[in-house]
Amino acid sequence: MTFDNAAPAAQDIQQLFDRIAPVYDDFNQQLSWGLHRIWKQMAVDWSGAAVGQTCLDVCCGSGDLALLLARRVGPTGTVYGVDFSPAQLAIARQKSARQFRLAPLHWVEGDALALPFADGQFEAATMAYGLRNLTNLTQGLKELRRVLKPGAKAAVLDFLQPQSAWLRQFQHWYLNTVVVPTAQNFGMTDEYAYIAPSVERFPLGPAQRQLALDAGFSSAVHYPIAGGLMGILVLTR
Numbered sequence: 001m002t003f004d005n006a007a008p009a010a011q012d013i014q015q016l017f018d019r020i021a022p023v024y025d026d027f028n029q030q031l032s033w034g035l036h037r038i039w040k041q042m043a044v045d046w047s048g049a050a051v052g053q054t055c056l057d058v059c060c061g062s063g064d065l066a067l068l069l070a071r072r073v074g075p076t077g078t079v080y081g082v083d084f085s086p087a088q089l090a091i092a093r094q095k096s097a098r099q100f101r102l103a104p105l106h107w108v109e110g111d112a113l114a115l116p117f118a119d120g121q122f123e124a125a126t127m128a129y130g131l132r133n134l135t136n137l138t139q140g141l142k143e144l145r146r147v148l149k150p151g152a153k154a155a156v157l158d159f160l161q162p163q164s165a166w167l168r169q170f171q172h173w174y175l176n177t178v179v180v181p182t183a184q185n186f187g188m189t190d191e192y193a194y195i196a197p198s199v200e201r202f203p204l205g206p207a208q209r210q211l212a213l214d215a216g217f218s219s220a221v222h223y224p225i226a227g228g229l230m231g232i233l234v235l236t237r
Contacts, residue, residue, distance in 0.1 A: 010084075010135045017061070017085040035181075037064075039157055039230055040128055044068045046155040046223075046234045049124035052076040055103075056122040058112050058144060059083055059130025063092030063105075069126065077103040080117070082110045113139045117147045125154040126174035126209040129234075132158045132202045141215035141235075156208075156236050160197045162228035171194065171229055208233050 044065060049055045057066040060081030070079045079102075083089050089107045096105045110116040112127075112134055125148060136139040144154055145151045162168050173183070175196040184195075203211065205222035212220035212235050219236040 004007065014084050017083075017088055022044055035226065039225060039232075040065050040068060042225065043126050043128060043155040043157040043232055044056045044072055045123040045152070046232055047126050048153040049073055049126075053123040054078045054121065055080070056117070056125040056147060057132070058115070058125060058127040058140075059080045060092060060107070061088045061129070063088075063095050063107070065119070065126045065128050066092065066105060066107075067096060067099060069124070070096075070099070070105050072105045074154070075101065075103060075187070077080070078106070079103045079120075080108055082108045082112070082115065082117075082153060084109065084111055113143060115143045117149050119146055120149045121147050122150055123152050125152070126157070127154070128157040131156050131208075132198050137203070137211055138215055141212050141217070144235070144236055145216050150237055152237045153235060154237075157230065157232050160224060161199060161202070161204060162224075162233035163204075164228060167228055171199070175199070205231055205233070 016209045047055070049069050049071075051074045054077060055069045055073055057063075057069060057079065060066045060083045063081055066079050066081035070077070073079060081092055081094075083091075087107055089109055090092070093107050096107075098100070108116060112130060113136055125144060127144070129135060131140060137181060144156075148154060164172060179195060180193050207226060208231070209220040209222050217235045217237060221234045223232045223234065224230070225232060
């Protein structure tokens, strides 16, 4: 399946993440030189998650951020990871089964546009590389706000189009001459070719901030990181 510059349908995205699940963690590790772990930890830090809290990771994928949240909140807290890809959730369950001294973890198959949780259920939330893939960004942000308690924070990590011309050129080169050929070695060329057009469609930091404010968040700050190749949107309910 090949994606062009038009946004793919939700079912196509779900099937894509099911297919890449077996190689997803190894691929992320190789292509980020391990830096994805630092960026994810930054998102957890900026979410404000604390010991004993009930937290949520939306679009949890293979579970990295949910596991970081579970370490942060400890055995007296609770963490929910929600994703619409059963294959990714299966890997998340396997990873969490090998961990100790964590908060109780609940893996939930669900839609980020209609989260299966009560209003005001969570004290902190994260999302990594998920917002960009939603078919309705505003609805996804509204749902994220809905399930947070008043005053709670969420941190949303994702790719970003750099403002610097040479960094944009570097990002384009990297995605098309490093990511896609590496994916070819995993037999996943088409599955990873979608990243470049998805980044091009994704709103820049100021536009993400405005979308969050329009969705009802009381404050929204966007922080470019990794030289502007990534960004973290920090939201307050």
